[in-house]
Amino acid sequence: MDITVVDRSATLGDSLLHRAAPASKLAASGLIVATVVVTSDPLIMASVAFALVGASAMLRLPLRSMLPLALYPAIFAFIFAFAAANGPVTTALIVLKAVTAALAMVMLVFTTPYPQVFAAVQRVTPVIVGDALLLTYRSLFILAEKFSDLSRAVRLRAGVSARQPLRSARATTRALGGLLLYAFDLSQRDYDILRLRGYDGGLRVSPQRSSAPGVDAAAIGFGLAALMLAIVFRALPLPGYSWIPGLAGALALGAGLIIGRNHTTKQRGAR
Amino acid sequence: MTNPSHNHVRCLNAGAEEIVRISCVRHTYEDGTMVHLCGLDFVAHRGERVAVLGPNGSGKTTMLFHVLGLMRPEEGSVSVFGVRPADEWPRIRRWVGVVLQNVDEQLLAPTVFDDVAFSPRQYGLPEPEAASKAHAALEMLDIAHLATRVPHNLSGGEKRKVALAGALAMEPELLVLDEPFEGLDPVSRTSLLDLLGRLSAERGMTTILSTHDIDTVPEFADYAYVLAPGGRIAVSGTPEEIFSSADVLARGNIKPPVLAELFARLRDRDASAPSPALSVPEAVEAILKWRGAGD
Numbered sequence: 006m007d008i009t010v011v012d013r014s015a016t017l018g019d020s021l022l023h024r025a026a027p028a029s030k031l032a033a034s035g036l037i038v039a040t041v042v043v044t045s046d047p048l049i050m051a052s053v054a055f056a057l058v059g060a061s062a063m064l065r066l067p068l069r070s071m072l073p074l075a076l077y078p079a080i081f082a083f084i085f086a087f088a089a090a091n092g093p094v095t096t097a098l099i100v101l102k103a104v105t106a107a108l109a110m111v112m113l114v115f116t117t118p119y120p121q122v123f124a125a126v127q128r129v130t131p132v133i134v135g136d137a138l139l140l141t142y143r144s145l146f147i148l149a150e151k152f153s154d155l156s157r158a159v160r161l162r163a164g165v166s167a168r169q170p171l172r173s174a175r176a177t178t179r180a181l182g183g184l185l186l187y188a189f190d191l192s193q194r195d196y197d198i199l200r201l202r203g204y205d206g207g208l209r210v211s212p213q214r215s216s217a218p219g220v221d222a223a224a225i226g227f228g229l230a231a232l233m234l235a236i237v238f239r240a241l242p243l244p245g246y247s248w249i250p251g252l253a254g255a256l257a258l259g260a261g262l263i264i265g266r267n268h269t270t271k272q273r274g275a276r
Numbered sequence: 277m278t279n280p281s282h283n284h285v286r287c288l289n290a291g292a293e294e295i296v297r298i299s300c301v302r303h304t305y306e307d308g309t310m311v312h313l314c315g316l317d318f319v320a321h322r323g324e325r326v327a328v329l330g331p332n333g334s335g336k337t338t339m340l341f342h343v344l345g346l347m348r349p350e351e352g353s354v355s356v357f358g359v360r361p362a363d364e365w366p367r368i369r370r371w372v373g374v375v376l377q378n379v380d381e382q383l384l385a386p387t388v389f390d391d392v393a394f395s396p397r398q399y400g401l402p403e404p405e406a407a408s409k410a411h412a413a414l415e416m417l418d419i420a421h422l423a424t425r426v427p428h429n430l431s432g433g434e435k436r437k438v439a440l441a442g443a444l445a446m447e448p449e450l451l452v453l454d455e456p457f458e459g460l461d462p463v464s465r466t467s468l469l470d471l472l473g474r475l476s477a478e479r480g481m482t483t484i485l486s487t488h489d490i491d492t493v494p495e496f497a498d499y500a501y502v503l504a505p506g507g508r509i510a511v512s513g514t515p516e517e518i519f520s521s522a523d524v525l526a527r528g529n530i531k532p533p534v535l536a537e538l539f540a541r542l543r544d545r546d547a548s549a550p551s552p553a554l555s556v557p558e559a560v561e562a563i564l565k566w567r568g569a570g571d
Binding site: 009012013015016017118119120143146147150191194195197198199200201202203204205208209210211 | 344346365366369370372374376380381382384385386387390393394395397398399400403406407424426428429442446
């Protein structure tokens, strides 16, 4: 996918979640990740995941671009769970945990410009962590574009086609090797450029304030509620009631989709 | 004009403060390629616009990287604002603006405005002042309408202008430009040349520019250095001095600007032809005068 979609959404989006303070969104994401760690109930996990998808639909975030990113870890989680072979419930739990945590992070980066995220992270971590995050994120854009150029060159110059998988794999591997060397070189150049432009560790940004305090409270409240639910269900297993969070999640998703659809229809009507 | 056989005496801007000096610097790359910037000292004075010319691989970028403290000389010396940039870059970096050849790698922030405001914010200016400097730089380059755009979605020429706005935001005393005209359309190139001339005259900003675009040199530069393959500084002089001598051009392995070539050919055919003019208005005047004399 075009990674600049993330930057465009974070920078130019105008949903309610975009207007919330980055610190609140980071806190809410942290609470959801804590929920992922604590819970052992696949229904709670599914509920949180559905609620996040529902909220994204309601806020009209670019779900088409977000979902592939959020589902990406599911492949590795499924392979791991399948290898562990602990039954379908455990498999579902592991996959859902990976997807839910990824979804929370994807929502954060799609609604918050990255300097705001990194500046907030740098306030509570050593400077080197923030530096590493910033350089990694910056390099992703350039490497993604370089890889796309290399793939095109490989296709044109090596005459690669789907009918020749072995030849194709060999050419692609060579291109990836080149990309790896380029990445090493790029990291040095990136650092040089940052230094030339006044960076000496610590990203200074103008802090973005919330223009929708209700959304800040709702995001943190949702995270807290999910975590409390996970803790309660873990401490007091209530098998007879474990369908409740699933139903709540499904209702939230349905409500989100309906509201999102109505909103879009109204906007089209207004045009 | 000077060459290695003459004493290196600059009449231009005589007495002006020396901003950059490079003396016989050597750098060896990891693959064994050696660049030896020797022969003449490279000197740039306050307010001067200096062009660095030379074929591919002659060491133009190596020279600029030494000025920016990105490389440490193995031999020789580099002085910028009187200090060694490789050792004391933090002392001088606020006075130096830079646009590198690959601008894609230079654009750091998610929006054009944030990118131009990056350096003022990193230097700790209060937000209103940082914003005002960013707005002024955007206006100066006539790209205020791009302020909310994502840099990676811009065209090559627009990206170059954004990078230049970022370099100018801190009102530098020294501007270093590596191939700044690449990807710019003719109108943007002319307006950039005008802007650089204005900044040099109004603020006393020193500009060092490396370029392949020979035609821009007469319009831009007060003084030029020609590098030969391997980094030897073969020739230096005003653009008129450099482009009027076929011998000098051959030594530097450079093709003259179109107008210089035109006048050289006219002189080959007719000894009474005027001496080279390097701008179109000057050329028109010279040809009209010559034709009038002929009539």
